Every structure is written in C-alpha cells, then in structure tokens.
Amino acid sequence: LSAGTKQTIDTPYHGLTLIIFKQGQHYPLILGEQSFTLNINNADKLPTFIGSSENEFIYKLLTGAEASPGQYDFALLMIEAKELLDSSSSIHTVAELKAMKEKFHTFVRTHYQNLQHSDMLMRLIGQYFMMHEYIDYHIKGAPASDIQVQYKKAVIDGVGNWLEILKTHIPEHEIVNYCISLYYNRGMVALASRIIANFRDVAYCPGSLQKSVTLPKGLSVTDVNGNRKGVLNDFENNVVISFVSDDCPVSMVETVVKARQLAARNKDAKLIVVPLQPLSDKHLAMSRMLTNGNMFFINDEKWSKVSLPKDIRLPFFVNIARAKL
16 A cells, blocks of 8 residues: 555455555454444554444553443453463463463353454464473473473373364364464474374365376476476486475475485485475475485476366375386
C-alpha cells in the first residue's frame, strides 16, 4: 500500500488475522460479520478503527490502556490465551510442568471452537512443547543420563495428549506432523524421529500408496550447492531415492535419518531427494543436518512443472537398483 491510498479486503473468513507490511510492522485484526475501516496513519502509532469496537477494545488491552466495557468474547479469549502463554515461561519443576500442561489441555478443550479461528492453537501447542525444556528432570540418586530419558518421555507423552484431545477435530497425521515440525525446524532430528517411531501409524502425509516409481533417466541431479552432478542414469548401485514435500515434516525427518543410516553402513552410499515442489532452501536444509553422507537433489524445472507426480503418500523411499528407470 502506498501512502494516502485505500485497499478493500473482502473475505468470508471470521477470526483472528494478521496484516503484515514489507517494512516489518504488523497488525492483528479480528474479522467478524460486520465490515469496518482500519486507518493506519503512522507506523509508530496504533491504528484506529471505524465500525469495530472489538478491535479498539483488544488494542487498548494489549497496550495496557483503559478499555471501554463491552461483550467482546473473542477478543477476551485471545487475551486469555496470551496470558496463559506468558505464564508458562516461569515453571521449573516436573510438578509445575504437569499442572501447566493440564491448564493448556483444559483451555484448548474448552475453547477449541473459537481457537481454531486463530493461530493461538498452534502457538499454545508450540509453547506446550517448549515448556519441557524449562524443567529440571534430575532425581536425586538417579544417573545423569536419566534426565534425557525423562525429557524425551515427557515429549512423547505430550504428543499422545494432543492426539487424544484433538483427534475428533483434526486428522491425526496433521497433529503428529505439526509436533514433529516443532523439533525438526530446530534441527532436533533425533527427537523428531523418536516421535515418528512412537506414532508410526499416523506419522505420514496422505496420498496414493506407491510400490514402484518411474523416473526419466535424464533428470538433472545437483548437490546442496547447486553444482550439477550429472543425470539420474549416472547413478548406479548404493543409491536410495526419497520423495519429500516441504509441507510434510515426516518426509524430511525420515529422509535425514535414512541418509545418516546409509552413511553409517556404507560411506559410498548416496541418497537422491525428489522434491514434490520446486527445489527450495527448505529441501536443501536437510543436507545441512548431515555430518557425513551423500545427499543429492533432483533439480529439473521442466520435469517438475509437467510430469512430477504429486499424489504420493509420504514418506516414500525407493532403492534405485530395483527402481524402474
């Protein structure tokens, strides 16, 4: 938006949204059934509203100003969720963790129908798992290694809790993928992999099951730096092909783990990634999670746009020695 101009946004969506400008400023907004006008006069000052007393109300609450009384249930719920998030950062003991987790469970169970119309559900779950890292798990007399055992058990139990709470609202594979992403995005592949191992039946991204794959022999293969390493037909034995999607954390975690396993068994083994979207930094980041191992990428723009299969259940691996090329 240029200064002095207007823009109309028409959407059927009701709930919490966020307007973000390239310069960095961002404005949370509550969208209801009624239209309203948002006026932004200066990036250093709060916006003003015409026809939206609920947005005026939440902005005053967020800034500590005195707000006019009114029945603003959704705004109050967002404030309550924010306060719950803030209160969770001061816990230190296992008992406090247990009590705070129950607060999160109860809050989401009670308010799911409204929370689903905001990013608060994802933020609450993200903070829920971050809480595990605030805790001293040491038990007097127990070996130091027991700390990691207790920490990992608490994380796995947490995933199970959210599956139980949300499975009637959200597909289980989506819940597990989101929990996995919280650790994969921080480079904690081993813990992400442990979640997969404990919830294997729902640790996938839906699509058609594949038994074999047909790939053109002339597909271009590059390394993580974009250097061309030939075509697919140049790679023979000791090669595994992995199909991945950048919106399927399970596929990326399993690919990194597979590459590590291949390297441990045979330093000459290679893993070739076939991304189901145009090759991006999200895909390339997998290679940076390897201390050793040979990971390469199919990077063929023409084939990706025209012939790349999209509907594949992930994760999906193929041994190139048995693949139909």
